[in-house]
Amino acid sequence: MAKKVFITGASGCVGHYLVESLLHQTDYELYLLVRNRAKLKTDLSIRSGVTVIEDNMSNIGAYKSLLATMNYVVSTAACWGGTEEVFQTNVHKTHELFDALDPEVCERAIYFSTASILDSHNQLLKEAGEIGTDYIRSKYDCLEYLESSPISKRLITVFPTLVFGGAADKPYSHISAGLKDIVKYVKYIRFVKGEGSFHYIHGSDIAQIITYLLTADQPKFCEHLPTRLVMGMPKSTVNGAIAEVCEFYQKRIGWQIDLSPTLINLIIKLFKIEVAEWDLFNVKLRHLTYDVVTPETFGLTSKYPRITNLFAEVGKS
Incomplete structure (x- = not known):
């Protein structure tokens, strides 16, 4: 029986790369939560086993029973503006999402945070929780909760650094x-x-890493893997x-x-x-540096190893 994956934020820049990767490289059943189906440009007709749920995180409680059946969850959805909306989505509803998972069924729960809340040793940066923007503080608060929640033993938090990416069939990152x-x-x-x-990473390389996290041999894979992975190319x-x-x-x-x-x-x-x-x-x-992982960390090959690769892509568009 195919594994089940629930993905939030599937219509975003990173979400597009990830869905495309999972469509081509796995037979997993994909459940995609999107606010607006029209913004999901990925061709989902290439195979069966894809369910699009047009809704938003504010209504995540309606899918509690479904979430309890998931083998994997990848939470990329986030709200950027409006204090009440930011904390409602990025903290309370994200808690609700992960609390609905069954630790006996869920093999891997992947939460997308931001490297901005960490110091150079990948530890929580207290200033992020004290003077950060609403978005930064919400990510700080959410991580503190998730790392002590019932799903914590299944949790891997990924912290993208500066995210690049986008194409004709994918929205561009900021x-x-x-x-x-x-x-x-x-x-x-x-x-x-x-x-x-600083560090940067491209959406396609993020998708490579996440696909690996969802497909690697679990017993061998989990043995030495940190629960916090900062994704970025070398400094x-x-x-x-x-x-x-x-x-x-x-x-x-x-x-x-x-x-x-x-x-x-x-x-x-x-x-x-x-x-x-x-x-x-x-x-x-000034020095926004971390202990990072790259595609090469997992035996993969980065598609954007140099900054000029990013500008070359702009030149083609």
């Missing part, structure tokens, strides 16, 4: 949607530099990224202005720019 605008300013970007580092520096992009677009780097935290704070004060306390904290932090 970052990829702005890449075309960045391309317009490459001729100016080459005149700045700054200390800082990139700000200056290295600028150099790589400029080389790709054949723009020579010469004299550069150093965008130090001191200069950034001066610009904020001079132009009276309103900046949230959380954003100021991240400007001061």
Whole structure:
């Protein structure tokens, strides 16, 4: 009998890559929760065993009986704006979703959080829970609950870093949607530099990892796997990224202005720019780095190992 997988947020950027991967690489029965079926662009007709549930997380309690039969759950759905809506969806209804799972039936429960709530050692960052945006604080609160919930022994939380992705048949991530605008300013970007580092990951590579997590031999697989997986390519520096992009677009780097935290704070004060306390904290932090996993961690091959791969994709679209 085919395994059952319940996926929330299937119509999002990452959701599209994941559904496409599971359709082609497994015979699992897929149950896709989407707010608007029209936004789900994946061709679901390629095989049977797919059920689309047009509803939202606010009504997740209606599927309690169904959820209790699931072998796997992948929760990617999230609300970004409106304090009440954010905490209702990202905390209370997400709790309700995972509480409905049967630990005797569910083999793996995968929860999508965000790397922003962790420090460089993949531990909870207290500032995220204190001064983070509504979205950040909701993710912080939800994780604290889930890691002590009845499903905790089946739980793997994944923390994407900067997410890229999107195509004609997939919605673009927030970052990829702005890449075309960045391309317009490459001729100016080459005149700045700054200390800082970060990780990124593409939606297709996220889908590779999640598909592996749902199909790997469970006893062998679970033995050494951390319950927190930060997904991202190896660390990139700000200056290295600028150099790589400029080389790709054949723009020579010469004299550069150093965008130090001191200069950034001066610009904020001079132009009276309103900046949230959380954003100021991240400007001061600068190095957003973690202990990461990549597709290669699981014996797979990343499709976007370099930053220029991301810009090459924009050039094709």
